[in-house]
Structure formats: C-alpha cells, structure tokens
C-alpha cells in the first residue's frame with residue numbers, strides 16, 4: 001500500500017480551490033505503488049490523480065518529471081498530464097508535502113502479459129524515446145553505477161542474511177560492470193521503471209504509460225534491458241524468448257537498435273537486473289515491520305542477473321545476432 005501521508009477532506013478542498021477542476025465529490029487512497037502517496041479524486045468533472053511526493057523524491061527533480069509528462073504528451077505519447085493551478089504552477093503543497101494533480105489515465109495494468117502485449121510495450125518504449133527528443137531539462141540517472149555502489153555500501157554488510165555468498169557475488173558483479181559498462185551508445189530520456197504496473201491496457205490495446213518518477217537521461221538500450229527484465233521472465237524464473245522477441249521486434253519497428261546496442265544488451269541487462277536487485281535489497285533490509293508498503297523480493301532480480309551472466313549471444317534474447 002502506498003499512502004504514506006494522510007490528507008483531510010478540508011485541506012484537500014482548500015488545495016483544490018487553486019485549480020479549475022470542479023467540485024470534489026469523493027476521494028480515496030490508492031493501495032498500489034511504492035514511492036509516493038496517490039489518491040483517486042472524483043469531481044463534478046473528470047476523475048483525477050493527486051500525488052504527494054514522498055521523501056525519496058528530490059523536490060528539485062519535480063520540474064523534470066512534470067515537464068517531461070507535458071513534453072511527451074504534447075508529442076503524442078499517451079501519458080498523464082499534470083494540471084496547472086489557476087496561477088499556472090504545476091506544483092503545490094498539501095499536508096506538508098509537494099503535491100500535483102495529474103490527469104487520470106483509463107486502463108488497467110496486466111497481471112499476466114502475453115507476447116502480443118510485450119510487442120506493444122516495446123513499441124511504446126521506442127515511441128517514448130523518440131518523443132523525449134528535444135526535452136530541455138536534463139536529469140542524470142541517480143541509479144546507475146555510482147548510485148549502485150552507494151546503495152551496495154549501505155547493504156553489503158547484511159547481504160548474506162538474504163542469501164549466503166551474496167557479498168562476494170555482488171561485489172564482483174559491480175567490478176565487472178564498472179569495467180564493461182558502455183558509454184558510447186545512443187542516449188536520451190528513458191523511463192527507467194517501465195514495469196507491468198506502469199503500463200495500462202484497455203482491452204488488447206496499450207492505453208498509456210504512467211509513473212515517470214525514475215525517468216532520467218541515460219542509454220536508450222538500457223531502458224530496453226529494463227523492459228526485458230520486467231516483462232520477459234516467467235514466475236518460475238525462466239526467460240521467455242517468445243516474449244523477448246516480441247518486445248524487441250515491437251521496439252525495433254519504431255526505433256531500430258544498432259549492432260552496438262544489440263551487442264551491449266547482455267551487459268546492460270546485468271546492470272538493470274542489479275539496479276532492481278539493489279533497491280529491493282536495501283528496502284528489504286531497512287523497511288520497518290508494519291510499514292504500509294509491500295516489499296518486493298530482491299532474489300527475483302538476483303536470478304535474472306545470473307541468467308544474463310551466462311548469456312553467450314544476443315540471439316538468446318530473441319533477436320537475430
């Protein structure tokens with residue numbers, strides 16, 4: 001459950017007076033998500049999402065996230081649009097937290113995606129990469145090599161509590177990635193967290209992307225590797241090459257990957273598996289018992305990392321080498 005900050009009806013009504021969005025008729029906290037507190041608002045006009053930005057989101061990054069949604073939406077990508085207040089500001093304050101109203105996106109996220117959905121995700125990711133061109137604000141990826149090392153320094157001592165031998169395995173993985181990480185591939189604005197819960201479908205059609213709060217500037221193919229990790233493994237840990245093929249074909253139907261990008265996929269996928277392993281491990285070790293959030297299993301990403309480590313050729317992901 002992700003409602004970290006509660007709001008009172010009185011404060012909410014007062015907050016809404018700054019917007020031209022009709023009268024509040026009901027509101028409720030949304031039980032999904034990890035980072036921020038989200039509420040669904042019904043008004044005499046359209047439904048809305050209210051987001052209160054929590055401690056892990058840097059206030060200085062909010063103009064990037066909100067501006068990016070405006071930029072992508074203006075270029076035809078289906079994503080939530082932040083609503084301006086009457087004074088033109090996108091950001092306000094509620095219950096002591098920075099807060100924004102964003103448009104409600106119709107659709108549901110898929111619990112059991114199939115290959116045809118992976119193809120749509122690949123296409124949408126590539127469309128996002130193209131739509132992100134020309135966005136004027138930059139945000140370096142805080143969760144790349146340096147960020148991973150920082151997280152690891154905070155968790156390494158206790159890692160063997162989660163699985164014996166992890167300290168050694170992850171330290172040598174970080175060394176490997178430090179030595180082999182590519183830095184000359186095409187870069188741009190990436191979503192960086194395009195998991196199933198951040199892609200909405202209406203029937204079989206993809207209706208839009210949400211949750212741009214990890215978006216940043218980084219290698220475009222790194223974003224592809226995040227999606228391979230998030231969409232193309234089965235619950236038993238097996239990589240589903242049919243899904244991988246569909247996702248990569250969908251992506252390449254909009255933005256072809258260069259030979260260099262394809263060749264880098266195994267290393268990038270190791271990096272993205274490590275990134276989610278580390279944030280999950282950190283949360284696993286530090287989230288207080290009884291906190292109103294569902295902790296995610298770090299070992300799921302350790303298994304994915306081990307898979308990528310033994311990949312010999314990019315053909316194993318479902319693409320012609």
Ligand SMILES: Nc1ncnc2c1ncn2[C@@H]1O[C@H](COP(=O)(O)OP(=O)(O)O)[C@@H](O)[C@H]1O
Nearest residue numbers: 030032033034035036038049080103104105211
């Ligand atoms: N614009 C939106 N339209 C519809 N539902 C949304 C929207 N934004 C968020 N949600 C709902 O809120 C949940 C959590 O949002 P998300 O942005 O993923 O939160 P967090 O950043 O905390 O992970 C989503 O899974 C979805 O159910």
Ligand SMILES: N[C@@H](CCOP(=O)(O)O)C(=O)O
Nearest residue numbers: 033034035193195276280296
């Ligand atoms: N996708 C990440 C966690 C971030 O969750 P989100 O709800 O903000 O998408 C993971 O699975 O570890």
